[in-house]
Amino acid sequence: MHRLEKIMGQKITGARTRAGLTTKALADALQIAETQLVAYESGREIVPPCYVVEISSILDVSPSSLFPAEDEIFGDPFSHSPISPGPTIH
Numbered sequence: 099m100h101r102l103e104k105i106m107g108q109k110i111t112g113a114r115t116r117a118g119l120t121t122k123a124l125a126d127a128l129q130i131a132e133t134q135l136v137a138y139e140s141g142r143e144i145v146p147p148c149y150v151v152e153i154s155s156i157l158d159v160s161p162s163s164l165f166p167a168e169d170e171i172f173g174d175p176f177s178h179s180p181i182s183p184g185p186t187i188h
């Protein structure tokens with residue numbers, strides 16, 4: 099499982115939960131097995147692009163909201179610096 103798939107799965111789960119749908123209800127709407135949806139939501143499998151669009155439509159969210167932001171994948175580029183700030187002069 100890769101970080102991208104895991105974060106995307108979490109976003110789908112969150113959007114589904116906010117929409118008040120169960121995994122079975124969303125899987126039925128997508129016409130896929132519930133186990134397949136669970137594999138997407140857990141990040142075990144990559145969500146095909148055609149399902150991203152369909153999921154976003156069913157859950158009434160933008161497709162881009164289901165993709166991780168760059169800092170969610172790679173971390174905050176400003177959280178650590180390879181350059182030391184040096185001594186403080188008083």
